[in-house]
Amino acid sequence: MDYRAFVEEKISEIRKAVGDGIAINALSGGVDSSVVTVLGHRALGDRLKTVFIDSALMRQGEPEEVREVFADMCIPVEIVDARADFLGALAGLTDPEEKRSAVTNTFYRKVFGNLVRESGATFLFHGTILTDIEETVAGIKRQHNILTQLGIDPKQEYGYHVLEPLAELRKDGVREVAKVLGLPPKIAERIPFPGPALATRVVGEVTEERLDLVRAATVIVEEELAPTKAFQYFAVLLEDKATGIRDGKREFGHIIVVRCIHSVDAREATAVELPWETLHRICERIVAIKGVNRCLYDLTPKPPATIEYI
Numbered sequence: 001m002d003y004r005a006f007v008e009e010k011i012s013e014i015r016k017a018v019g020d021g022i023a024i025n026a027l028s029g030g031v032d033s034s035v036v037t038v039l040g041h042r043a044l045g046d047r048l049k050t051v052f053i054d055s056a057l058m059r060q061g062e063p064e065e066v067r068e069v070f071a072d073m074c075i076p077v078e079i080v081d082a083r084a085d086f087l088g089a090l091a092g093l094t095d096p097e098e099k100r101s102a103v104t105n106t107f108y109r110k111v112f113g114n115l116v117r118e119s120g121a122t123f124l125f126h127g128t129i130l131t132d133i134e135e136t137v138a139g140i141k142r143q144h145n146i147l148t149q150l151g152i153d154p155k156q157e158y159g160y161h162v163l164e165p166l167a168e169l170r171k172d173g174v175r176e177v178a179k180v181l182g183l184p185p186k187i188a189e190r191i192p193f194p195g196p197a198l199a200t201r202v203v204g205e206v207t208e209e210r211l212d213l214v215r216a217a218t219v220i221v222e223e224e225l226a227p228t229k230a231f232q233y234f235a236v237l238l239e240d241k242a243t244g245i246r247d248g249k250r251e252f253g254h255i256i257v258v259r260c261i262h263s264v265d266a267r268e269a270t271a272v273e274l275p276w277e278t279l280h281r282i283c284e285r286i287v288a289i290k291g292v293n294r295c296l297y298d299l300t301p302k303p304p305a306t307i308e309y310i
């Protein structure tokens with residue numbers, strides 16, 4: 001495919017579709033939503049409002065980092081502080097599917113839904129790619145109807161249009177478009193990060209304290225394993241605890257799991273054979289996090305495991 005021609009074609013399609021209307025999109029910093037943001041801004045300039053929703057579930061420094069990358073491209077990104085909404089919705093929940101629904105509903109129905117209404121936008125940009133559509137049709141993913149997720153009844157609130165400029169591309173194509181658009185490698189080559197973010201990496205209740213633990217471990221794992229160029233690598237906080245010794249005293253501490261996998265398309269995965277030295281260094285750094293006294297490496301392939309823990 002000629003990706004330069006693709007970019008020009010999409011920009012002109014967007015201009016034609018939106019006319020002199022107003023559009024909005026939510027940017028996560030992942031490659032799909034980043035590419036949509038740049039395409040939309042090239043087409044519409046400041047008639048596209050881009051928001052980054054700070055859900056409290058992002059990695060260390062992520063909201064500011066994403067905003068800076070886009071500021072360098074002269075694209076303003078508004079950070080919306082919705083931490084209390086997400087933490088409130090997740091309080092007391094331990095069931096994985098209930099946690100996932102709480103995140104999805106808070107995002108679409110409450111936070112983004114309100115932003116869309118307040119902005120007066122009649123066009124929403126969404127980074128849906130071909131694989132998302134195929135998996136929705138095959139029943140692998142949950143229904144991906146954004147209007148329904150936003151709590152908007154198209155019959156009642158007639159006039160909303162969803163634009164999905166990447167719907168004919170797969171991930172590799174999106175990465176090529178990212179390069180054509182001049183997105184920096186840290187965005188174009190970003191490892192996959194799930195929509196429900198760190199909520200998928202905290203087994204049991206998601207609280208601020210428990211997010212801080214997994215966030216600190218994530219920084220270490222990402223630093224140490226970036227050179228592996230593996231498909232995905234991350235840290236998980238378990239619900240169990242284990243006995244240990246710190247400063248000569250017994251401690252009942254947290255357990256962090258490190259996962260690092262090879263995969264082509266996330267449908268199957270195998271654990272990467274990391275050198276002992278790397279594993280030791282990661283372990284040493286992770287058990288230096290206050291309250292954590294065990295670090296485990298997960299060898300399980302997918303299937304039977306999934307990649308994430310919830």
Ligand code: XMP
Pocket residue numbers: 192193194195196200232266267302305306307308309
């Ligand atoms: P699993 O855990 O199902 O993950 O083996 C497969 C791939 O999908 C990512 N993942 C998600 N991505 N929303 C996303 O956008 C989600 O809810 C979600 N859950 C898992 C996961 O990181 C892996 O790359």
